[in-house]
Amino acid sequence: MQNQRNLILAVLLTILLIFGWDSAMRYMYPEANRPKPAATQAAPVAEPARADKPTREGGLANPADVALEARDLATALNPAGRVAIAAPGLSGSINLTGALVDDLVTPRHTATIEKNSGPARIFSPAGTPAQQFAQVGWTGANVAVPSAQTVWTAPAGARLTPKTPVRLTWANGQGQTFAITYAIDDDYLITISQAVTNAGPAPVRLQPIAQVNRTDKTASVSTWTLHSGPFGAFDGSVKFKPNYKDVAETGTVQNIGKPDWLGFTDIYWMSVLAPDGAAQGSDFRAPGNGIYLANLYYQPADVAPGQTLAHTTRLFAGAKESAVLDRYEEAGLSNFGHAIDWGWFFWFEKPIFWLLKSLFKTVGNFGVAIILLTLIVRGIMFPIAQRQFASMAQMRAIQPKMKALQERYKDDKQRLQEETMKLYKEEGVNPLAGCLPIFLQIPVFFALYKVLTLAVEMRHQPFALWIHDLSAPDPLHILNLFGLLPFNPPGFLAIGVLALLLGFTMWLQFKLNPAAPDPVQQQVFAIMPWMMMFVMAPFAAGLLIYWITSNILTIAQQKYLYARHPQLKAMVDKERVDVGAAAKRAK
Incomplete structure (x- = not known):
């Protein structure tokens, strides 16, 4: 009789494990068998009332959004008003309106498993269903600064390649000239140097800023073993938090510690900003409508007449290839190899991977x-x-x-x-x-x-x-x-x-x-x-x-x-x- 009870208990536990495991796997891999969309972007998470759940890999899950994205890109990516980007790891363009890096794809990875599906998309312009872009700028009092509607000037025939940086300029009519210089390497790193020269009669006080802006519609699913969402390295330690939900609930999450780099990660892609040594602070924000921001702030400074204020921010936007991240870490980006969420046993996992x-x-x-x-x-x-x-x-x-x-x-x-x-x-x-x-x-x-x-x-x-x-x-x-x-x-x-x-x-x-x-x-x-x-x-x-x-x-x-x-x-x-x-x- 005791054996029969034990057997019944064992069977019941087995059934519970099978069905419970299925529920857990549906939570961890909610769309594992869903066909991949026509384009794959670096990703956000879910809008409060959205019926489509995020996929494990990320990308637009709603067929209507996929179709709308294709139509919007055809309109938004008009070559007129853009500077082309052509590098082995990234290609796309910079929008002269706002000086936004908002069009990036990686030729190294296809959008879907189909070989003819085109390159995986990392960034998309503002207003598209898969919106994600990066920008740098300034804030200041009693001085005109460039905005998202500012049209910047680029040299004729400018084209951003690993051998040819591009410099954009804009003058505010008050004596200050703003400049943004972009340089790109063979992988996924864009170095953005922003400078303002004061030719006016009096000092001006300015604060350089940088930002990654993204929608949550393309976010990969976040699980207890694999984080997807805001993250960064602060005071030499990588933090795989907060979650999108945490940022949405509070509106703003202030990061504690000196920012080494910060941004958003998905299972395979990430977009992060790495400041030079003058960074003051950083935060994550949720202004609404499924949009999330990663903000980087530099120390405010007075720019005297005849002087120039300059800062450099590095933007990584691409695939989390382990060897590439390790090279960037060796070049000075603190803990960049740990941007992949290897977990506690990275010391064993990386040799197995090698x-x-x-x-x-x-x-x-x-x-x-x-x-x-x-x-x-x-x-x-x-x-x-x-x-x-x-x-x-x-x-x-x-x-x-x-x-x-x-x-x-x-x-x-x-x-x-x-x-x-x-x-x-x-x-x-x-x-x-x-x-x-x-x-x-x-x-x-x-x-x-x-x-x-x-x-x-x-x-x-x-x-x-x-x-x-x-x-x-x-x-x-x-x-x-x-x-x-x-x-x-x-x-x-x-x-x-x-x-x-x-x-x-x-x-x-x-x-x-x-x-x-x-x-x-x-x-x-x-x-x-x-x-x-x-x-x-x-x-x-x-x-x-x-x-x-x-x-x-x-x-x-x-x-x-x-x-x-x-x-x-x-x-x-x-x-x-x-x-x-x-x-x-x-x-």
């Missing part, structure tokens, strides 16, 4: 690289597995003595524990040795999970056959006949071929293990492979490939070690027969 990229450079396929990574990891742990089997053999050998102790001290749990530990010591047995390989695999699994989830280098990387994106779940499901039927099953039923292979290989692995003597444990072990099949189905395909490969290697390893230790294989077979006979007698 090894994965190195393997990819060798074989040219990230899926194959994941398989090779698994081989390397399991190869390193093979000596530990041998010790695990030796420990298992020792544990089996002392089973008669263990049973004798259990019978002798069945009414004295404390004495039983003491005598058991004494037996382990006398026989030189470590009961935890069998758990070591599992514990060692956990950090590797977590590191690969983080890499597949947030590394833009993994975005849209194909493997083979139907797996076109290793960072996304298996797209073909058994219940819709692998895409032939026009519907997507709910998350907990979205079982693809990879999930099925995972469950089957885990079942084979469990079949090689000794049978559990307790009937409830037998039932749990029987359903666990299939439970894990449901749990893992919504994860990235690359992660399932890693686990399937690991299971296959474990099966091969167990067969090899059983061949090396036939006495252990004989013990396991005998235990299975004994457990089976006991189960029949219990019936």
Whole structure:
């Protein structure tokens, strides 16, 4: 009767886990199976009454917004009144009205998984559904300063490239001349130098400012493991906060500490401002209508007649490529490599990522690289597995003595524990040795999970056959006949071929293990492979490939070690027969 209650409880907990996990995955990956929009931008989060939830990657989720964005861009990006940008990492244009950097795409990454979908869009002009742009300016008292409607003057034929900076100018008619000079590198960094020269008869007091402005319609979803929203580095420490909701509720969030850089991040993209050494402070604001601002303020200063006030702000707008961010950090941008939310175990995740990229450079396929990574990891742990089997053999050998102790001290749990530990010591047995390989695999699994989830280098990387994106779940499901039927099953039923292979290989692995003597444990072990099949189905395909490969290697390893230790294989077979006979007698 007790066993029946335990079994019912185990089944109920399993069902709760499956359905609860599905709910959690829907929260973390709410639109994992939604077709990608025609353009992908750096992103914001959701308007209060918007029906369309943010996607994991970000970008416009509403088809009407996607269509409107295309029409608006065709109108807003008229070459007249713009300075073209052409660099290996970024292309687009600067709007002479307001001197806004509001048109940026990255040729290195496509908008969607389709190769002909065009470059991924990072910035869009004000007023478009995917609005996101950067600007610098000044505030001042009793002096005319440029505004968002100011039309700046550019040299004839100006074009911003890594070899040709562009200088825009505007005179206020009161003796002050304002200038903004843009320079761009081969990746995603635009250096903006702003200066004002006072040719008037009296000093003027001015405060330089810089800002990133964005809508929340294109925000990627923010989860407890991956932050999407406002963030920055202050006093040498990266802060993945606040959330969009926090800023919307308070209106303004003042940042504490000297700003090293700040802005907005999505899973794959970010746009941040990095000031020179004269920054006074910074904040995040929500003026309304789903718009969010990241503001940077410099110290106010008096500009005497004949003098010039100058400041430099660096704007990063692009993909969070780990190697690129590390190079910028080496060049002086504090903690820029940590703009990727690696988490606490970055010290382990980055080497795993480096090894994965190195393997990819060798074989040219990230899926194959994941398989090779698994081989390397399991190869390193093979000596530990041998010790695990030796420990298992020792544990089996002392089973008669263990049973004798259990019978002798069945009414004295404390004495039983003491005598058991004494037996382990006398026989030189470590009961935890069998758990070591599992514990060692956990950090590797977590590191690969983080890499597949947030590394833009993994975005849209194909493997083979139907797996076109290793960072996304298996797209073909058994219940819709692998895409032939026009519907997507709910998350907990979205079982693809990879999930099925995972469950089957885990079942084979469990079949090689000794049978559990307790009937409830037998039932749990029987359903666990299939439970894990449901749990893992919504994860990235690359992660399932890693686990399937690991299971296959474990099966091969167990067969090899059983061949090396036939006495252990004989013990396991005998235990299975004994457990089976006991189960029949219990019936």
